[in-house]
Amino acid sequence: MDFTPSPRTEQYLDAVRRFMTQHIDPVEPRFWAEVRAANPDGDWRKWTIHPLVEELKARARSEGLWNLFLPDSELGAGLSTLEYAPVAEQMGRSFLAPEVFNCAAPDTGNMEVLWRYGSAEQRERWLAPLLAGEIRSVFCMTEPDTASSDATNLRATAVVDGDEIVLNGTKWWSSGIGDPRARVAIFMARTPDEAADRHHLHSMVLVPLDAPGVEIRRMLPVFGSYDAPHGHGEVSFTDVRLPLSAVVGAPGMGFEIAQGRLGPGRIHHCMRCIGAAERALELMVDRGMSRTAFGKPLMSLGGNRERLADARIAIDQARLLTLYAAWKLDAVGAMAAMTEISAIKVAAPNVLQRVVDDAMQIHGGAGMSDDTPLAGFFAQARSLRLADGPDEVHKGVIARIELAKRGFGGRRS
Incomplete structure (x- = not known):
């Protein structure tokens, strides 16, 4: 490679x-x-x-x-x-x-x-x-009353009724729902089917945000910021009736589509994390070398040079791991690259969080203000450790694959 x-x-x-x-x-x-x-x-x-x-x-x-x-x-x-x-x-x-x-x-x-x-x-x-960049969109999966990282837990429903599909449920952390240009949401929900296996019980439906029964209830702040004018909102869907043509693919294809959607998206997220970490590192160096305390540059105090070296090592490791995941995704597809995609989803946001934390420490109070992008980078890193599934879920995927390599298959192994 x-x-x-x-x-x-x-x-x-x-x-x-x-x-x-x-x-x-x-x-x-x-x-x-x-x-x-x-x-x-x-x-x-x-x-x-x-x-x-x-x-x-x-x-x-x-x-x-x-x-x-x-x-x-x-x-x-x-x-x-x-x-x-x-x-x-x-x-x-x-x-x-x-x-x-x-x-x-x-x-x-x-x-x-x-x-x-x-x-x-x-x-x-x-x-x-x-x-064309004329409108924006939303993805509605996470729910307030269930562990949504496991799609089989979803309570929202998309029920086929003749030539229509009827949506009910509440979603939250629906990013972008506050944008005045948002026009459509992809709504993921359970589609009951007694004959289907657990991976064919979900559907993705394109929902115009002005459809009857769609109600934006509130925006949710992240560390006190509403991320305007993007926003992360709680949205209810009450007896929203749409033609079956609004279903992406076909009823029951939601899980398959989600896996195809998340692979490249996770590469994008992780590489943006690495870019943010690089910028945080630059800010850390510039601040550490331009400010003095006790007669020395801040970078020469309190183990900061070692932190700088650790940050460089961690960023480069995360980059190589993410590039490897991207290469494997292109070569064999998302399902065959599941270990690598799960690994970067843990590694990259954690590296960004650690590097930004060190940069904030060197900046003192300025690091927690809006005078630098560091507070925003920290919120980004901490949020991404939950978005698309928490660290623990991705580690569980990796562990399950490793156990299967040694013949210890099955969900309870």
């Missing part, structure tokens, strides 16, 4: 890095300060989109830096997962960049679902405007 960036990767990476240096980095601190001032609380009905977002998106699209995540040369850049990984790392240095390049979650995962599994009608109605 060879992780050397391909010529296409180098081309896009250079262009993205140049765009970020020229157009995003100079304005991002002011941008987020103005966003916070314009959207001060959790009332998503008053949230607004900063005009700079659309300006930057238009510029990025005009320069061909658009939908770089999609492995389709007509609709996106046509990069493989491994080729896109370094580009995702570069975007991870900024909270604004992924959206500017139309490569932000959860839209990327939702677009891949529609691209891989959507009908012609679904692609025309939802994928086309998502690819």
